[in-house]
Amino acid sequence: MDATEIPLKAPSVPTDVPTSNVEQIERALIDASTRVPVLMFYTSAIVWLLFGTLLAGFVSFKLHSPDWFSNVSFLTWGRVRPAHMNVMVYGWASMAGMGTAIWLMARLCRTVLRHPLLLVAGAGFWNFGVLLGVGGILVGDSTGYQWLEFPPYAAIVLFVAYSLIISWAVLMFRFRRGDQIYITQWYLLGAFLWFPWLYAAAQLMLFVVPVQGVMQAAVSWWFANNLLFLWFGAIGLGTAYYMIPKVIGRPVYSYHLATIGFWTYALFSSWTGMQRLVDGPFPAWMITASIAATILTIIPVATVGLNHHMTMQGYFPLMRYSPTLRFTVFGAISYTVFSALGVLISLRSVARYVNFTQASIAYSHLGLYAFFTMVIFGSMYYIVPRLVGREWRYASLIKLHFWASVYGIGLMILMLLAGGFLQGANMDNPSLAFSESTQTILPYLRGRSLSGVLLTVSHFVFAFHFGLMLFGLGRTSSVPTFLNPVETEGSEAHV
Amino acid sequence: MNEQTSPPDQRVRQGMDYGESEEVQEVHAAIQREKREPRVGLEPLSIWLIAVYGLAVFFGGAYLGRYSGNFSGDGLDPLGGPPPTKKAGGAQGEQQQAELTPHDRGKKIFAANCQTCHQANGLGVPGQYPPLAGSEFTTGGSRRPGMIVLKGLEGPVTVKGQKFGTAVMQPWDKTLTDQRIADVLTYERSEWGNNASPVTGEQIAALRKELANHPSSFTEPDLLGVPADAELPGGAPVGAAPPKPGAPPQPQSSPAS
Numbered sequence: 013m014d015a016t017e018i019p020l021k022a023p024s025v026p027t028d029v030p031t032s033n034v035e036q037i038e039r040a041l042i043d044a045s046t047r048v049p050v051l052m053f054y055t056s057a058i059v060w061l062l063f064g065t066l067l068a069g070f071v072s073f074k075l076h077s078p079d080w081f082s083n084v085s086f087l088t089w090g091r092v093r094p095a096h097m098n099v100m101v102y103g104w105a106s107m108a109g110m111g112t113a114i115w116l117m118a119r120l121c122r123t124v125l126r127h128p129l130l131l132v133a134g135a136g137f138w139n140f141g142v143l144l145g146v147g148g149i150l151v152g153d154s155t156g157y158q159w160l161e162f163p164p165y166a167a168i169v170l171f172v173a174y175s176l177i178i179s180w181a182v183l184m185f186r187f188r189r190g191d192q193i194y195i196t197q198w199y200l201l202g203a204f205l206w207f208p209w210l211y212a213a214a215q216l217m218l219f220v221v222p223v224q225g226v227m228q229a230a231v232s233w234w235f236a237n238n239l240l241f242l243w244f245g246a247i248g249l250g251t252a253y254y255m256i257p258k259v260i261g262r263p264v265y266s267y268h269l270a271t272i273g274f275w276t277y278a279l280f281s282s283w284t285g286m287q288r289l290v291d292g293p294f295p296a297w298m299i300t301a302s303i304a305a306t307i308l309t310i311i312p313v314a315t316v317g318l319n320h321h322m323t324m325q326g327y328f329p330l331m332r333y334s335p336t337l338r339f340t341v342f343g344a345i346s347y348t349v350f351s352a353l354g355v356l357i358s359l360r361s362v363a364r365y366v367n368f369t370q371a372s373i374a375y376s377h378l379g380l381y382a383f384f385t386m387v388i389f390g391s392m393y394y395i396v397p398r399l400v401g402r403e404w405r406y407a408s409l410i411k412l413h414f415w416a417s418v419y420g421i422g423l424m425i426l427m428l429l430a431g432g433f434l435q436g437a438n439m440d441n442p443s444l445a446f447s448e449s450t451q452t453i454l455p456y457l458r459g460r461s462l463s464g465v466l467l468t469v470s471h472f473v474f475a476f477h478f479g480l481m482l483f484g485l486g487r488t489s490s491v492p493t494f495l496n497p498v499e500t501e502g503s504e505a506h507v
Numbered sequence: 508m509n510e511q512t513s514p515p516d517q518r519v520r521q522g523m524d525y526g527e528s529e530e531v532q533e534v535h536a537a538i539q540r541e542k543r544e545p546r547v548g549l550e551p552l553s554i555w556l557i558a559v560y561g562l563a564v565f566f567g568g569a570y571l572g573r574y575s576g577n578f579s580g581d582g583l584d585p586l587g588g589p590p591p592t593k594k595a596g597g598a599q600g601e602q603q604q605a606e607l608t609p610h611d612r613g614k615k616i617f618a619a620n621c622q623t624c625h626q627a628n629g630l631g632v633p634g635q636y637p638p639l640a641g642s643e644f645t646t647g648g649s650r651r652p653g654m655i656v657l658k659g660l661e662g663p664v665t666v667k668g669q670k671f672g673t674a675v676m677q678p679w680d681k682t683l684t685d686q687r688i689a690d691v692l693t694y695e696r697s698e699w700g701n702n703a704s705p706v707t708g709e710q711i712a713a714l715r716k717e718l719a720n721h722p723s724s725f726t727e728p729d730l731l732g733v734p735a736d737a738e739l740p741g742g743a744p745v746g747a748a749p750p751k752p753g754a755p756p757q758p759q760s761s762p763a764s
Binding site for chain 1: 536537538539540541545548550551552553556559560562564566568570571575576577579580581582583584585587
């Protein structure tokens with residue numbers, strides 16, 4: 013194959029390059045073509061992340077110090093909390109995930125990014141939609157459904173934005189080169205098609221033609237849970253399937269495992285959601301079907317976990333050096349923990365205690381942060397240097413980011429889980445008044461606020477580092493930034 | 508898009524970014540050292556993993572079978588226990604109502620509506636609200652209290668030898684149902700040492716019909732125009748022989764004015 017096949021300005025390299033270099037030139041061209049859209053998604057995502065972090069801290073403090081700004085209507089708990097969740101879900105996680113997905117699609121379709129205007133417009137509309145939605149929530153237009161709080165006028169804008177992005181994804185897939193479709197592409201294409209299905213179905217059944225009574229709660233939880241699985245989960249797993257073998261330079265362990273993992277994931281995940289309503293006024297079989305499906309998600313989780321583990325086998329020491337690998341593997345492990353916890357707290361005998369307690373918040377954070385966000389951080393550490401043409405500035409900042417995130421999210425989940433179980437046991441105790449059950453978890457809520465401080469540090473450090481990269485400030489370097497000094501020869505390649 | 512060469516910088520630097528180097532390297536180091544795009548191996552499925560699949564399917568299926576509630580559209584019990592909600596709910600509701608005696612129900616109604624003035628101990632407030640405990644109006648025949656509660660009372664009134672009259676009692680016929688009025692009367696007539704006959708909803712319904720055209724609140728003369736031991740229409744409920752003889756107050760001896 014010849015470099016001139018690639019429809020972009022030819023790079024300034026000697027024409028008689030050896031064939032192994034053709035691939036490199038190809039990558040360079042692809043990376044250059046993704047620069048503007050992907051950086052646009054990443055930058056917006058990080059700005060939303062900082063905003064969402066501040067909101068989160070505010071919400072967390074309000075839980076144990078409720079008098080804070082309680083006389084300012086748009087700073088009350090009932091508005092700031094949905095604002096925080098939606099900023100994180102649609103502003104940060106979705107935008108960062110889409111940024112990574114765009115880059116991966118371009119790389120794996122082995123074609124330069126076509127129609128970047130679709131993406132630029134999509135990112136613009138998406139930002140506008142999130143801004144409108146968060147503003148709507150803060151002035152009191154929230155719809156009151158978990159993760160669907162954006163008022164309908166913002167949802168329409170998001171739809172427009174998304175239709176631009178999805179048409180780009182389909183176009184890219186159409187123009188792919190090479191006859192193989194890699195695992196990551198399965199997941200990404202799946203996610204790109206599942207998201208509009210989830211979002212449209214939920215909007216339709218809740219706002220356009222509302223279903224009756226309690227069934228609205230069923231629709232709402234089905235959506236929230238599946239957004240976690242089929243949108244964020246699919247993007248996160250797809251990214252991990254790329255980053256792990258890419259960084260260590262070894263094929264994924266098994267194609268068969270990957271196939272089973274993907275299809276069973278698609279099949280069982282979409283049945284889940286109702287398990288969050290145990291003991292609610294629903295036909296028992298609906299809830300039980302969701303619980304059974306959650307139990308069956310053990311199959312894809314074990315399969316994907318084993319596949320990643322066997323791929324990493326023997327290469328774990330590389331996590332000492334590579335930021336990408338460290339974040340990604342942490343995320344992949346968290347995915348297993350997240351799923352196992354999901355099975356545990358969905359069982360009726362456990363759910364009757366932990367339902368509607370802080371434990372379910374721990375579960376959401378385990379999925380959206382410890383798994384998804386960490387994987388996306390990892391991918392950003394890989395992708396951003398290739399887009400801006402610079403190496404990461406300071407290993408110390410990366411380390412600080414990693415450890416603050418790990419300790420922050422670890423502490424948060426521990427506090428919320430322990431607090432949640434305690435809260436559940438107290439609420440189940442008929443001799444205790446409800447107010448006592450909430451008072452006993454106050455220390456845990458304070459602990460959670462402490463973890464919020466750690467996460468805030470981590471996010472601001474990362475945003476600062478990203479800013480340095482974007483504007484080319486700070487220490488410059490032409491060697492890869494490792495987390496620790498390299499002791500052995502040959503590991504230099506693994507970044 | 509890919510021409511981002513910034514002007515040469517004067518500062519002394521440790522190294523150079525790829526984008527800034529003199530001879531622009533399109534294929535920069537990060538890409539050169541990059542491993543090839545990931546491939547997929549073809550390792551077979553492990554037998555242990557298949558065992559895990561089997562276990563998951565087994566437990567999932569068993570769970571579904573055990574807690575399916577027989578896949579009934581309106582079975583809320585996961586074990587499929589008591590049949591459909593409507594019947595169960597109805598029966599249970601009635602049962603619950605039946606479990607509460609008229610006296611207990613009356614106590615709740617009293618606490619919600621009457622207690623503010625007449626007080627929980629039924630003694631009222633001296634000079635303002637007449638007592639119910641031991642009152643000749645409450646414990647006499649059921650007709651007088653029925654009239655008072657249905658249509659209200661205003662103007663001066665003498666109860667247990669004391670004069671009242673600053674407050675007005677509102678009519679309750681618009682607010683409380685027949686059964687509720689009956690329950691609260693039953694409660695008042697048998698609490699605080701009172702020992703008069705219970706009142707039924709049918710009796711109050713009959714009285715309500717009878718007084719339908721009565722425009723305003725009763726006054727003391729209206730009440731005294733009714734014999735003190737007059738019972739409500741519909742008669743005493745079967746089997747509830749009113750222990751009238753034991754009733755404390757002097758039925759006839761309170762011609763106040």
